[in-house]
Amino acid sequence: MHYLEREFYRRDTLTVAKELIGKYLVREYEGTLLAGRITETEAYIGAIDKACHAYGGRKTERTRTLYEPEGTAYVYFIYGMYHCMNVVTEPEGTAAAVLLRGVEMIHGLEVSARLRYGREYEELTRRQLQNFADGPGKLCKAMAISREQNRVDLCSAGFYITDTFPGCINEELEIGASPRIGIDYAEEAKEYPWRFYVK
DNA sequence: TTCAGGATGTACT
DNA sequence: GTACATCCTGAAC
Numbered sequence: 277m278h279y280l281e282r283e284f285y286r287r288d289t290l291t292v293a294k295e296l297i298g299k300y301l302v303r304e305y306e307g308t309l310l311a312g313r314i315t316e317t318e319a320y321i322g323a324i325d326k327a328c329h330a331y332g333g334r335k336t337e338r339t340r341t342l343y344e345p346e347g348t349a350y351v352y353f354i355y356g357m358y359h360c361m362n363v364v365t366e367p368e369g370t371a372a373a374v375l376l377r378g379v380e381m382i383h384g385l386e387v388s389a390r391l392r393y394g395r396e397y398e399e400l401t402r403r404q405l406q407n408f409a410d411g412p413g414k415l416c417k418a419m420a421i422s423r424e425q426n427r428v429d430l431c432s433a434g435f436y437i438t439d440t441f442p443g444c445i446n447e448e449l450e451i452g453a454s455p456r457i458g459i460d461y462a463e464e465a466k467e468y469p470w471r472f473y474v475k
Numbered sequence: 476t477t478c479a480g481g482a483t484g485t486a487c488t
Numbered sequence: 489g490t491a492c493a494t495c496c497t498g499a500a501c
Contacts, residue, residue, distance in 0.1 A: 318493070327493070338486060355494050356483025362493090375493060413494050458493050 279436030285346035289365040289372040293319040294472050296363070298449045300441040301379055303419050304434045308387045310419045311441055312379025312409055318456045319470040320362070322371030327462035330371035341427050342371040349435070351416070351426040358413030361421050363430060363437070377457070377471070378410045381418060382444060392418040450475040 280299070285292055294317075302311045322330035322342060329352075330339040341350040342364060350362040350373050362373035381388050389397035392414070393404055400408075409415040416422065430436050440446065453469040460466060 320493075329493085336487070352493090353485065355492060356485075358483090358494050360493060377493085407495085411494070456493070461491085462493095 279431060279433075279438050280347075282345070282347045282431050285363060285365050285431075286367060287365070289319045289321050289374060290470065292363070292365045293317045293374040293470065294451060296374055296376070296437065297451050297472055297474060298446060300382070300438050300444070301376065301415075301419065302436055302438055302441070303421065305384070305387065305420045308384050310381070310388055311383035312381045312415060312419065313441075313444070314376060314379050314437075315410070316376075316378035316471070316473040318375040318377055318472070320373050320375060321470075325462075325468070325470075326465040327456060327459040328371065328373075333371070339371065342373055343369055344427060345429075347429060347431040349425050349428045349430055351421060351423055353423055354413070359416040359422050360412040361416055361425070375412060376415060377412045378473070379415045379418075381409055382441060388418045391420050 296314050296317050299314050300311050301314055320328040322328045325331055330342045338352060341348060344364050345368040346365050348364040350364055351359055354360055360375060362375045364373045366372045386397050389395060389400060393400060409418040428435055452473050452475045454471045455467055455469055456471045
């Protein structure tokens with residue numbers, strides 16, 4: 277198993293967002309391997325996108341990460357209690373990223389259940405299983421991702437994205453596109469079909 | 476099964 | 489002071 281190389285992230289952000297569907301987000305957490313198959317992403321492109329934190333070249337302490345080299349993790353705190361994780365795309369100096377909006381956990385479920393709900397996996401309700409990591413804040417909680425992971429290079433061991441995961445078969449996936457979620461403020465950009473998901 | 480309302484801290488103006 | 493790339497709960501259907 278190997279992580280995706282930097283060239284993967286260097287490309288056009290919409291392409292990266294689409295191709296990240298079906299890949300595996302892997303994180304080594306206190307000795308256990310947590311892994312989830314990516315099921316939903318969104319592209320954010322600073323140069324042309326009013327929904328992007330770095331729209332129009334905005335540079336602040338928070339958005340600084342978006343200008344980092346491709347393959348860097350951009351993690352920020354939102355709504356007082358959640359985190360969102362992105363992967364920076366395109367060359368250094370260009371502000372763009374892909375938000376990870378959902379994964380299906382495939383490894384480390386026992387540890388992940390305690391992180392997510394503070395309960396054992398066997399004790400989870402049907403609803404809790406359904407809602408396990410199908411949202412940007414949920415997947416961060418399920419995989420213990422917080423601001424400590426901001427600016428971390430994903431082209432390295434310990435925290436990365438990969439094409440294959442032991443025991444998992446990569447099926448042909450039908451990918452849908454739609455407008456992005458939760459960006460009503462973004463005027464014309466809110467209509468852009470930059471959200472990708474497994475149909 | 477869907478929906479409104481509230482929780483919560485920080486970045487930015 | 490305000491807005492925020494969200495999620496959970498409980499109540500209505």
